[in-house]
Amino acid sequence: MSIKKIAEMTGVSISTVSRVLNHPDYKCSSQEVRDRIFQAARQLNYVPNEAARKLKKGAGNQHRIFYIGILMTRGEKQKLDPFFNELLHIIEGEIHRNMCILSAVWHESVFSESVKPEVLDKTLDTMFSGLKQKLDGFIIIGRCDREAIQKLKKYCKNIISVNRNSTNYQIDEVLCDGRKIAELAVEYLIRLGHRDIGYVGNCRNEARFRGYQQTLEKYDIPIQSDFIREAEAREDEGVRVMEQLLHSLCVPTAIYCANDIIAVGMMKYLNKVKNQYYSPSIISSDDIEEAKYTSPMLTTVHLPVQEMARYTLQMLLDRINGGHKSVLRMEIECSLVVRESCSRVEDAMECEYYI
Incomplete structure (x- = not known):
């Protein structure tokens, strides 16, 4: 289906559709427009022009078109973590750029x-019965249970x-180690003098939670269960947790949020109740777009999402083409982005939040 048809469906220019679909690093003026374009492309089973020509000609094996499926395991389609939403779109762009066909995107938290x-x-x-074409490759975005991988x-x-959670060499993987992400964040808070450090995020089988625990143990800081709050990667979950903390007798001076979007929700609630005498240092991880527009700006751990997407497809295509048979693991380094949402422990009550 042509780019022109997608442009008509989404109400944007043909050039904008082309840039979004074929250039993974292109920053669209609106995230909502970008989402609409990718949704329309999936709905119409968009095939890049060059790939479509090869299919029509019945190209030989040296120019074979590959069919790829994507499984999103974190969150529902309507409430997708912004980090994984961004990662999905960039991978989709890489698939189109490499003249492959995206057969399906499934959202299955199970x-x-x-x-x-x-x-x-x-x-x-249910997933595979409706496919018209057998998949050549399969990409899992998000944590996946070991038994599920074997069945896949x-x-x-x-x-x-x-x-951010390793499969322990069950399959090829591109990884930003969740334990190292948490270590970067928590060590920064410790350098600022904090010892009462909370954690907000997923706790079950989660590498970032283990990293949080291990870092506190490394510095002989007691782990206080009251400072640990289970939360999904959603803004409203951050609001909920901060509301609970403000009604608690014992609160941390600093909080590590496993995801930026949780931190955004917590900061919004703090802004809503400015009369409350509680302004904890907040640090998180992912470095999503929203993290750059909070005030104070959110200190976070940056994950290089462009590189993660690019190397994911490169490694998958190499395996499909027989370039490697052993299980490969590529670990990509993350980095601390210091902004304004953290302060020294003695200044913990001086930061004002508004978004």
Whole structure:
């Protein structure tokens, strides 16, 4: 289906559609417009022009077109973590740029946790029964249960994971190590003099939570269960947790949020109740676009999402083409981005929040 048709559906120019679909690093003026373009492309089974010509000509093996599927395991489609939403769009752009065909994108959170085998089997049958073309490659975005990975291998032999939690060499993976992400964040708070440090985010089988715990233990700082709050990667979850903290008798002077979007919600609630005498230092991880527009600007750990997406597809295509047979793991370094949302422990009550 042509770019012109997508432009008509989304109400934007043909050149904008082309740039969004074929240039993964292109920053659209509006995230909502970008989402609409990718949604329309999936709906119409968009095929890049060059790939479409090769399909029509019945190109030989040396120019074979590859069909790729994507599984999103974190969150519902309507409430997707902004970091994973960005990662998905960039990977989609890389798929188009490399003249491959995106067969399907599934949003199935059931794969992120251990569930009954029959539940996995039913979900997999539903996913793959509707495919017209057998997949050449499969990309998992987000954490995936070990048993689920084994079952996925029966449907596609070329699989790669891109995430912050390792698969422990079950399949190829591109990784920003969640433990190192948390260590960077928590050590920064410790350097600022904080010892009462909270954690907000997913706790079950989560590398960032383990990193938080291990870093406190490394510096002989007691882990206080009252400072640990389970939360999904959503803004409203950050609001909920901060409201709870403000009604608690014992609160941390600093908080590490596993995701930026949680931190944004917490800061918004602090702004709403400015009369409350509580202004903790807040640090998080991902460095999503919203992190640059909070006030104070959010200190976070940057994950190089462009590189994660690019290397994910490169490694997958290399495996499909027989370039490697052993399981490969590429770990990409993250980096601390110091902005304004953290202060020394003695200045903890002087920061004002507004977004």
